[in-house]
Amino acid sequence: MAQDPGAGAKEAPARSGRALCRIGPFEPELGGHLPEVVLAYETWGEPNEARDNAVLIVHALTGDSHAAGEPDEEYRRGGWWHPLIGPGRPVDTERYFVVCSNVLGGCSGSTGPASRDPISGRPYGMRFPLVTIRDMVRAQKRLLEELGIERLELVAGGSIGGQQALEWAVEFPGFARRVIPVAATGALGPQGIGMSEIGRRAIMSDPDWQGGDYYGTGRSPERGLAIARMAGMMTYQSAQGQWERFGRRPATRPALYEEFGGRFEVESYLHYQGRDLVRRFDANSYLYLTRAMDLYDVAAGYRSEQEALSRMESELLFVGISSDWLFPAAEVRALAERARRAGARAHYVEIESPNGHDAFLKDWDAMEEVFRDFLE
Amino acid sequence: MAQDPGAGAKEAPARSGRALCRIGPFEPELGGHLPEVVLAYETWGEPNEARDNAVLIVHALTGDSHAAGEPDEEYRRGGWWHPLIGPGRPVDTERYFVVCSNVLGGCSGSTGPASRDPISGRPYGMRFPLVTIRDMVRAQKRLLEELGIERLELVAGGSIGGQQALEWAVEFPGFARRVIPVAATGALGPQGIGMSEIGRRAIMSDPDWQGGDYYGTGRSPERGLAIARMAGMMTYQSAQGQWERFGRRPATRPALYEEFGGRFEVESYLHYQGRDLVRRFDANSYLYLTRAMDLYDVAAGYRSEQEALSRMESELLFVGISSDWLFPAAEVRALAERARRAGARAHYVEIESPNGHDAFLKDWDAMEEVFRDFLE
Numbered sequence: 001m002a003q004d005p006g007a008g009a010k011e012a013p014a015r016s017g018r019a020l021c022r023i024g025p026f027e028p029e030l031g032g033h034l035p036e037v038v039l040a041y042e043t044w045g046e047p048n049e050a051r052d053n054a055v056l057i058v059h060a061l062t063g064d065s066h067a068a069g070e071p072d073e074e075y076r077r078g079g080w081w082h083p084l085i086g087p088g089r090p091v092d093t094e095r096y097f098v099v100c101s102n103v104l105g106g107c108s109g110s111t112g113p114a115s116r117d118p119i120s121g122r123p124y125g126m127r128f129p130l131v132t133i134r135d136m137v138r139a140q141k142r143l144l145e146e147l148g149i150e151r152l153e154l155v156a157g158g159s160i161g162g163q164q165a166l167e168w169a170v171e172f173p174g175f176a177r178r179v180i181p182v183a184a185t186g187a188l189g190p191q192g193i194g195m196s197e198i199g200r201r202a203i204m205s206d207p208d209w210q211g212g213d214y215y216g217t218g219r220s221p222e223r224g225l226a227i228a229r230m231a232g233m234m235t236y237q238s239a240q241g242q243w244e245r246f247g248r249r250p251a252t253r254p255a256l257y258e259e260f261g262g263r264f265e266v267e268s269y270l271h272y273q274g275r276d277l278v279r280r281f282d283a284n285s286y287l288y289l290t291r292a293m294d295l296y297d298v299a300a301g302y303r304s305e306q307e308a309l310s311r312m313e314s315e316l317l318f319v320g321i322s323s324d325w326l327f328p329a330a331e332v333r334a335l336a337e338r339a340r341r342a343g344a345r346a347h348y349v350e351i352e353s354p355n356g357h358d359a360f361l362k363d364w365d366a367m368e369e370v371f372r373d374f375l376e
Numbered sequence: 377m378a379q380d381p382g383a384g385a386k387e388a389p390a391r392s393g394r395a396l397c398r399i400g401p402f403e404p405e406l407g408g409h410l411p412e413v414v415l416a417y418e419t420w421g422e423p424n425e426a427r428d429n430a431v432l433i434v435h436a437l438t439g440d441s442h443a444a445g446e447p448d449e450e451y452r453r454g455g456w457w458h459p460l461i462g463p464g465r466p467v468d469t470e471r472y473f474v475v476c477s478n479v480l481g482g483c484s485g486s487t488g489p490a491s492r493d494p495i496s497g498r499p500y501g502m503r504f505p506l507v508t509i510r511d512m513v514r515a516q517k518r519l520l521e522e523l524g525i526e527r528l529e530l531v532a533g534g535s536i537g538g539q540q541a542l543e544w545a546v547e548f549p550g551f552a553r554r555v556i557p558v559a560a561t562g563a564l565g566p567q568g569i570g571m572s573e574i575g576r577r578a579i580m581s582d583p584d585w586q587g588g589d590y591y592g593t594g595r596s597p598e599r600g601l602a603i604a605r606m607a608g609m610m611t612y613q614s615a616q617g618q619w620e621r622f623g624r625r626p627a628t629r630p631a632l633y634e635e636f637g638g639r640f641e642v643e644s645y646l647h648y649q650g651r652d653l654v655r656r657f658d659a660n661s662y663l664y665l666t667r668a669m670d671l672y673d674v675a676a677g678y679r680s681e682q683e684a685l686s687r688m689e690s691e692l693l694f695v696g697i698s699s700d701w702l703f704p705a706a707e708v709r710a711l712a713e714r715a716r717r718a719g720a721r722a723h724y725v726e727i728e729s730p731n732g733h734d735a736f737l738k739d740w741d742a743m744e745e746v747f748r749d750f751l752e
Contacts, residue, residue, distance in 0.1 A: 030637075130637045190618040190642040191610065197643045198606045200636065201650075202578055205599035223581035230574045231607065234567065239704065242566040248673070260576065261406075261506045261667040266566040267573045274577075291637040297624070328615065 023142035032129025040109020041101035045093035054149045057100040058157030058164045064108035067100035083364040090371035104139040105131040107282035126212035133296040158182035158360035173313040182319040186298030196290040199228030225283040226274030238323035238356035309342035316346040317374045326357040399518040408505025416485020417477035421469035430525045433476040434533030434540040440484035443476035459740040466747035480515040481507040483658035490658045502588035509672040534558035534736035545688040558695040558736045562674030572666040575604025601659040602650030614699035614732035685718035692722040693750045697735040
């Protein structure tokens with residue numbers, strides 16, 4: 001695992017391979033002030049002499065900086081894009097210097113609502129300012145500067161990571177040579193926003209949420225966060241995929257909750273996913289990150305979407321997933337077309353899959369092919 | 377409004393036009409015992425001399441017996457199928473004697489978990505036995521017998537009402553001459569079950585639920601039920617419909633909850649729908665009725681679906697809705713085809729609509745045409 005190669009790492013890694021970088025004070029675009037922002041990040045491979053071989057990988061909603069790496073005790077399934085990143089893999093770490101950081105507002109080492117506000121000395125909670133996709137990208141840019149990186153060979157990510165990849169192309173037009181936004185558009189639709197809001201209401205309705213000030217109280221909105229995760233999972237899968245995987249079969253896993261009229265496998269799966277997230281994720285971060293996802297509009301701050309898209313200088317590959325419910329393939333394709341009409345070098349490829357939105361974390365053969373074809 | 381014409385009405389109407397009928401003790405098919413079941417019902421039109429002009433209308437999840445009737449103070453939008461039922465309407469009350477009853481397990485006058493258990497003297501709560509679609513249909517049959525009705529000209533309903541219409545055709549093959557199951561199949565898919573379960577978890581995670589014994593405590597799981605309703609609403613609409621109706625527009629209604637990063641119209645709509653249901657629906661009934669919807673399998677108790685479907689003697693019109701997410705049109709059409717192959721007189725018609733599952737409560741021109749064509 002690479003050690004921090006830049007000047008920015010001023011703290012010891014919190015987890016194996018993870019480094020922390022202070023990027024200084026930060027002004028979120030919608031207001032507020034963060035006196036001190038830390039980003040947790042990991043790297044793989046080495047920068048070349050020209051320092052022009054860097055790749056930025058951007059994680060999805062509940063992901064973290066551990067994009068690559070073989071399965072180990074800490075990460076039983078390895079890095080979340082492990083099949084795509086490594087020696088001889090499409091994002092070849094013998095060729096590229098790969099960086100992945102936990103997003104601003106996250107809870108896996110980077111500054112977020114669970115962090116201590118240096119002014120008050122208490123965790124921010126809901127006093128944390130709203131952060132946007134653009135803020136996340138600007139923070140990543142500061143991290144890269146600290147690492148001495150002045151251009152990127154590639155930015156790639158899926159879902160909210162795909163939104164960030166797109167925003168990289170718009171916000172810093174000359175910085176990345178290539179950009180792959182996977183399963184993301186310039187603006188989430190009302191169905192996605194609605195499902196996000198169901199999750200947020202579940203968290204905020206949980207008395208253990210305590211207005212966001214649950215840190216150190218011995219209670220946290222576990223029930224609400226589990227429900228939010230269940231709602232999220234529904235948007236990550238497709239009807240076909242769920243019929244194939246669960247159908248109407250009875251549950252085979254042990255019950256996590258009191259049964260009511262038996263239990264279907266799909267319910268059991270959702271319960272387990274809910275419980276699992278509670279173990280590893282902060283509920284307030286879930287609120288902030290889903291809100292950033294809803295609020296993202298690539299056209300925000302420009303006179304039109306066309307103006308925003310026409311800024312892009314990178315070569316882009318938009319990747320749609322045929323059965324995606326959250327960011328429907330038709331919307332991704334239409335965005336790629338509008339980008340082309342705005343003058344961008346934008347391509348579109350569609351992954352045929354029954355796995356819904358989640359295909360970008362599952363359909364490795366297809367994903368590898370997409371990455372190889374575009375990078376070669 | 378018709379008064380109770382049968383021998384069964386032994387109590388005064390609880391609301392205008394609503395009568396109550398004691399149908400006696402009831403043995404739910406999955407076990408348990410209900411010593412005394414009451415069904416609330418309404419009727420329109422008059423039975424003819426031969427008593428062969430009766431129509432049974434079956435309500436959807438949160439509906440009630442008020443299927444018809446002009447808008448009034450109590451029902452500001454009129455009966456829920458008001459455009460379809462009345463003088464000169466497709467279900468012509470000058471020709472038919474129309475009956476609609478609140479389902480067993482419901483909370484609008486019929487025996488359900490909020491009812492007092494005559495043995496303990498306390499509300500049933502979660503001691504109410506599981507009820508199934510078949511139980512609901514058997515209870516309706518008993519009501520009709522009390523009303524002196526021995527055959528039906530038509531049974532029609534949408535969603536969980538469509539499941540009951542289908543079950544009528546299977547359980548009592550000679551009873552109804554025609555059956556219209558709208559937006560329903562013989563078994564809900566895993567996506568629908570998953571969304572139901574999100575709602576149930578929200579209710580059961582609400583501390584005010586108190587294990588179901590919230591009656592008389594001054595508290596009820598309002599937050600949980602509102603979230604359940606929000607999740608339900610998502611399944612009743614389509615992506616296209618939500619884009620057209622809400623898009624990403626900011627909310628125009630007053631806020632019902634604390635804002636977090638502004639508010640989209642779709643969120644505001646969901647909040648209002650959630651609050652509205654809390655006002656008029658019992659949370660435990662929501663648990664029981666959604667569970668009945670999940671558990672329904674037309675083949676249950678038979679060696680195969682084919683055997684179940686081959687029992688049907690009614691002429692059936694299956695109605696699919698092109699944008700239905702909960703009961704996809706393709707599944708409804710496939711069921712109609714299997715019913716035909718099993719020897720049933722089954723037709724299929726599809727309503728083209730962006731309104732999703734809810735089209736059967738909205739697309740009046742299309743619904744009227746469907747009913748008229750089939751009944752004439």
